[in-house]
Amino acid sequence: MPIEPDIARIAATIGDASRLRMLVLLMEGRALTAKELALGAGIEPGTATSHLRRLVDDGLLESTSQGRHKYFRFASEQVAQLVETLMRVAPKRKSLPKATQDDPIRRARFCYDHLAGSLGTGLLATLLRKKWLTPDSAGTGQLLVTPAGEKSLRAFNLDLEELRGRRRQFACTCLDWSERQDHLGGALGAALADHFTQQGWITRKKHSRLVLVSAEGAAHFKRLGIKLPV
Template identity: 40%
Template structure:
């Protein structure tokens, strides 16, 4: 795949306020929000697939994608004659998660507005989020798998990850481990390279399954058994 460069203004603008307003305006459209939320599953999508998700015409989708590209929110990859779009990085996924949390009215319970399946288990770009992920994070803190501030795996945690078969990047380009605020639970789940490694393991083992076009993930029967065996979670 060959990355296409994001289009920026020819004359650089050093105004932080203007840069922030440009990003905000790029997001300020329900169709573009739908596109960004679809890309939160961490996979690359074609413009046609995104037009179906956003329920808009293909020509309209092209315009929205151009706006998101120019705002630095998404990137475009080419493979042969096809173009695929994905979020520009983990920082954009974090921005969207935080925006979702802010958008929830503080006087209304998130459970009354959020679908149960989405609240229970979903993707947060390349790691697991939702109630299930929060419970796993709590277990890891109790068992001293992660440091108290969540910024690193302890030696005990690294040993357990190795036993699980969760492959950690020896030279990650981002944080090796970090707490990620869960917008529906308002508590932390595991992010960073460690969170990504754990979700990859769950998928490889068939403990969770994904559906194209949706952020929800489904816990399988073997997954429930694994959650109990490894993290003490009784999910029957």
């Protein structure tokens, strides 16, 4: 008999409130210890251990030991996309004020390791408008780099062949939960975000997904034609 994905098992794993809070914490893109995840999820370390074991057993997280500590991170890019999708479709809490365009989390943030928010959607819109990227005709959400894009993206010191050889999607659309538009995911999206960070165009707020754009970065983004969040 063909082996089918056990969707019910994964749904039950993610459906636990404590485990889901841990997954949301890991959307920062940093590997976290069991203690940090327990604190962030508001549970005891002993309880966190059993939750983390289930997340690892079900292929959602992976762990790495370093010295006395064990660090946990997403097992794959697809897990981050799954959490982002849940954030997008989940109903908003009525007790919270409605998000507005000037909310920092909407202006610019990381979606795991690539840019999201209006900065992220603006980046993808610009790359498509300049015809550096083009949607795959198969309608799979994958993006192809055009000849013009190959030349222009290499100017950012990106090794496109190396990025294509990674064990993840090369370039894909990722529907942004706050903007309801696509931002750029995959290895290419992560590489561009890393390049912008190394150049000092953006900085990441400590222990947060929030992104701040420097004055130098704002000038570069403007020259690229990227509409910056106000």
